[in-house]
Amino acid sequence: MTLWTAREAAAATGGRSTCDWQATGVSIDTRTIQPGDLFVALKAARDGHDFVAQALENGAAAALVSCIPDGLDDSAPLLIVEDVQTGLEALGRAARARTQARVVAVTGSVGKTSTKEMLRDVLSRQGRTHAAEASYNNHWGVPLTLARMPAGTEFAVIEIGMNHPGEIAPLSRLARPHVAMITTVAPAHMEAFENLNGIAREKAAIFEGLEEGGACIFNGDLDKTVTRTIEGAACATGGSVFRFGAGEDCQYRLISVQLTADATVIRAELPSGAQIVKLSAPGRHFAANALGVLAVAEALGGDVTLAARDLSRWRPPAGRGTRERIVLDTVDDLSLTLIDDAFNANPTSMAASLEVLAATTPEDGVGRVSRGRRIAILGDMLELGADETALHAGLADLPFIADLDVIHCVGPRMRALWQVLPEHKRGVWCETAQELADRARRMIDAGDVVLVKGSKGSKVSLVVDALRRAMRPSGRETEDS
Structure with missing residues (x-):
């Protein structure tokens, strides 16, 4: 299935295609590139332009570049833009604009990737679902995930992370989520922030990209100062605001959590009624995130009972327990x-x-x-x-x-x-x-x-x-x- 044509990609980025081509995927790594991918020559530890020839030899349909790499000329299938990172962001923005998908963005100090994978699993049983690979949650990971999104996607799950202040808001505005979720706020990346509330402000920036009429969902069992910061940012969007957790003021409320050696049994009260969820993985933190997933599923218009049942199929990402x-x-x-x-x-x-x-x-x-x-x-x-x-x-x-x-x-x-x-x-x-x-x-x-x-x-x-x-x-x- 064609993901990008030369004409579409050029229109999205304002770039120039040297010839006609069609791409079935988007890649930034020659080690994992698939035939038909558009290779994006990002500059990171090494300059991706040095690997364009190799990418084309490995079957890439074309390469997104800011100049013609050494050893190639205009006969090579290239999309030439002023800046490759900006071009990738433009592709992501165009991919988001052309889809009717319901989009959820997830952030948090702990549990982003596990929650993203929970959402991938439950939503994929309710519609065509696209989600980030691994922990693709930074300045290149988010636009890459969006650029890979097929136009016919029905649900999209975008993970957004940060190391320093000011990183989350632009990525959220790029993703334009209908639902934005914060799993928790904890002392992670504290070197770049003055205190825990500074992290809370950065996490709450995920609400800045919320679509009109969207929903803000966050962990309601946090420090009071942190909760006020997050809730203030959520309310400022004018969208719906929901808490999940064990507190009495949580609309999605954990009633009990039972841990065994290989499972977590959750009893919860939702606005739509009681639910019992059995996760095939032990962990109290998974219970909270699973409840947040049910809140997201309901906010996206999904079947929450089906989501609760399908959570039992979820298995955590490798290396995370x-x-x-x-x-x-x-x-x-x-x-x-x-x-x-x-x-x-x-x-x-x-x-x-x-x-x-x-x-x-x-x-x-x-x-x-x-x-x-x-x-x-x-x-x-x-x-x-x-x-x-x-x-x-x-x-x-x-x-x-x-x-x-x-x-x-x-x-x-x-x-x-x-x-x-x-x-x-x-x-x-x-x-x-x-x-x-x-x-x-x-x-x-x-x-x-x-x-x-x-x-x-x-x-x-x-x-x-x-x-x-x-x-x-x-x-x-x-x-x-």
Whole structure:
């Protein structure tokens, strides 16, 4: 199916096509480009113009460029614009304008991607749905997602993130959502903000792009100052305003949350009536986000009962608490459970993951250690600002720590936690993830449940890789935390 013709793309960007072409997709990476894609030569760590020839050799229909790359001439299929980033944004804007899709934009300090994937799953069963890949939520990810959107899309899910003030509003205005959702506000990226309320103001900027008559949906269980900031921004749009959470003033209200080792059972009251949702993944934070998803589905005009039922099919994104059974001995079928949550971390998501670990039951009497253990391997939480030492050490005060057997720590910041842990729970501390990865195989045993969590920049995923290489995996489950 043709996504862009040379004429349409030139009209959208104000650029010049060197010849006639048709594209079936849009790509920024020659490593994953598909035949028929329009290659967008962005300038990032490297200049995409250096890879245009390779992209065309790999089957790209054309390339969006700001000049003719070395080694090519006007005979190559090119769309020449003044600036490639601006051209990509123009493509995204045109794609948004030509569709009748109902659009939802999602942001939040924690849970953006998981919530986006929940929405993708439930909405795709109610109409043709388009959503961002992975965490494509920044200045190039949002326009790229929009530029890839087919004209016949009925529902679109756009994830919007930020690292600094002023990033969310222009992306929301580009997406023009009918519904804008904030999953939560937590101390993440604090280095760029004066306080938590500064983050709240930036998150609330997602409402600035709201279409007339749209809906603002946000977590109602936040700090009072944060809630006032978000609600003020929401009310200023003139659209509908809905809260989700456990508070009595939430229109979408959690009545109860029951966690098991492999599921979350949610009972909730909605404006349209009571709902019961069973998620095939443990996590109290998932309960809140699932309720927010039901609020979005209803605001988009979808079938909320069908959405509640279909949430049971959802599986979390890889690396965000993915649960695996790792077989250590194929003869005696000895194994452990690995929870890979190494994609990102802040104090809020760390607490949620530790609660999931605490609720998981190890298996006794199968390993060298007679009793199965709950083991946490925790990497640095990054971009927390001046309070980072206290925030790391403060994890020791979480009630779930009491149910854990051993806590290993990775990185200079996480040393603050390691130093205040009770001695009987204190494992090893390593400066780098590679150091701990080299020792990881000796830290675990059959019957254990092992959580690995940290910010992506801590590279604690190296520990996950080391455990997988040292063992023989079997029967992966996908449960997020």
